[in-house]
Amino acid sequence: MKSILVHPPQNPVRAEIKLAASKSECNRALIINALTGFQSELSNVSEARDSQTMLRLLHSEDTIADVIDAGTTMRFLTAYFAVTGQNKIMTGTPRMCERPIGILVDALRILGADITYEKNEGYPPLKLSGFNYSGKNEVSIKGNVSSQYISALLLIAPALPSGITIKLEGEVGSRPYIEMTLKQMAYFGITYEASWETNTLHIPPHQYQPKPYAIESDWSGASYWYSIVALADDAEVELLGLKEDSLQGDSAIAEIMAVLGVESTFTERGVKLKKISPQTSLSWDFTDCPDLAQTVAVCCALKDIPLSMTGVESLKIKETDRIFALQQELKKLGAELVEIETNHLYQVRKVAERPDAIPSIHTYDDHRMAMAFAPVGMIYPITIEEPGVVVKSYPGYWNDLAKVTSWEEVSEG
Numbered sequence: 001m002k003s004i005l006v007h008p009p010q011n012p013v014r015a016e017i018k019l020a021a022s023k024s025e026c027n028r029a030l031i032i033n034a035l036t037g038f039q040s041e042l043s044n045v046s047e048a049r050d051s052q053t054m055l056r057l058l059h060s061e062d063t064i065a066d067v068i069d070a071g072t073t074m075r076f077l078t079a080y081f082a083v084t085g086q087n088k089i090m091t092g093t094p095r096m097c098e099r100p101i102g103i104l105v106d107a108l109r110i111l112g113a114d115i116t117y118e119k120n121e122g123y124p125p126l127k128l129s130g131f132n133y134s135g136k137n138e139v140s141i142k143g144n145v146s147s148q149y150i151s152a153l154l155l156i157a158p159a160l161p162s163g164i165t166i167k168l169e170g171e172v173g174s175r176p177y178i179e180m181t182l183k184q185m186a187y188f189g190i191t192y193e194a195s196w197e198t199n200t201l202h203i204p205p206h207q208y209q210p211k212p213y214a215i216e217s218d219w220s221g222a223s224y225w226y227s228i229v230a231l232a233d234d235a236e237v238e239l240l241g242l243k244e245d246s247l248q249g250d251s252a253i254a255e256i257m258a259v260l261g262v263e264s265t266f267t268e269r270g271v272k273l274k275k276i277s278p279q280t281s282l283s284w285d286f287t288d289c290p291d292l293a294q295t296v297a298v299c300c301a302l303k304d305i306p307l308s309m310t311g312v313e314s315l316k317i318k319e320t321d322r323i324f325a326l327q328q329e330l331k332k333l334g335a336e337l338v339e340i341e342t343n344h345l346y347q348v349r350k351v352a353e354r355p356d357a358i359p360s361i362h363t364y365d366d367h368r369m370a371m372a373f374a375p376v377g378m379i380y381p382i383t384i385e386e387p388g389v390v391v392k393s394y395p396g397y398w399n400d401l402a403k404v405t406s407w408e409e410v411s412e413g
């Protein structure tokens with residue numbers, strides 16, 4: 001596929017953007033809806049490939065369920081197909097088959113799922129061969145690998161004859177995603193007890209109640225627009241469909257970007273972004289919002305705002321090793337990402353002037369690499385390789401970007 005060369009804007013950036021819907025919220029709603037016999041009317045269903053794949057696989061009779069590169073689709077569907085006793089082979093891209101799933105499989109086996117590994121222990125592909133309820137209703141699960149295992153168990157918990165008590169062990173990462181799951185379950189009529197002091201979640205058996213549900217726009221997708229406003233000389237953008245009181249932890253981007261020079265004003269229909277003076281440095285713990293790390297790292301590198309990052313350990317097991325990918329690509333912008341304390345504290349800093357040649361950014365099959373680096377084009381031209389990766393979460397990204405600046409397809413990177 002051709003690369004995309006983004007040109008700096010010729011005019012002040014002014015735009016109204018109808019953001020894509022959140023794939024996270026959508027994939028939870030789709031599983032809940034499946035558990036109610038598809039009786040709820042869902043609106044603003046996400047066009048993201050991850051959600052479209054979920055939708056397709058939920059309605060497919062095929063034994064092979066290929067989730068492509070969608071983490072939530074893999075984890076949520078494994079739990080759903082397991083407890084509904086379906087015989088399936090769960091698989092995905094080579095990278096998906098390197099993303100661990102053993103923690104979820106162990107928990108589902110305790111509940112009575114028959115799951116075996118087709119190739120490597122602890123990783124997809126998986127063979128699901130039915131469910132013989134064990135009568136157990138308590139599982140312990142590590143909290144710091146992926147919250148998606150916990151959300152997957154929560155979503156199917158009301159369908160278990162005696163519900164479930166989940167004990168989270170150790171640190172809990174991506175907690176807002178667990179809370180999002182619980183709040184969406186509550187909306188559909190489930191009661192729950194969550195104690196964050198003891199890290200215990202309890203879901204009694206219950207039937208989800210079908211109800212209309214509107215999926216909110218995607219705050220992770222909004223982060224690229226915040227970066228565009230932070231980097232452009234003159235920018236005012238209104239993002240439609242976002243709520244101040246959001247279920248999405250990535251709404252933290254509003255607070256982060258206030259430091260990097262973007263003011264957020266909430267309106268009836270979304271949020272207006274306007275430039276303000278930035279501060280001189282930023283320290284942020286991304287434990288709750290790992291998907292924002294790339295956006296913020298690139299933005300800080302370009303604005304020459306030193307960034308200290310913690311809570312980014314899970315980045316190594318996402319669509320790519322995002323720490324490695326950022327290290328390689330930030331170099332091309334004259335910046336570096338350095339590990340200060342092993343696997344804990346990282347710093348991003350500018351070390352050289354902007355490059356003479358147009359940098360060509362490799363995207364590592366990771367939508368967020370493409371979307372986080374494209375805003376560099378607000379300052380100088382930049383080429384993004386394999387731009388089609390954005391379909392995973394934000395298929396309209398390049399069309400939306402065209403509303404504020406020009407880009408063209410070019411042959412080589």
Ligand SMILES: O=C(O)C1=C[C@@H](OP(=O)(O)O)[C@@H](O)[C@H](O)C1
Pocket residue numbers: 023024025071072145146147148151173174177290291314
């Ligand atoms: O539950 C979800 O919708 C998600 C949880 C997060 O993953 P981890 O829990 O693996 O950090 C996040 O990175 C992913 O994009 C979506």
Ligand SMILES: C=C(OP(=O)(O)O)C(=O)O
Pocket residue numbers: 069070071072073291318319368393
């Ligand atoms: C990590 C991500 O997705 P997933 O884990 O669902 O593949 C993401 O969208 O950044």
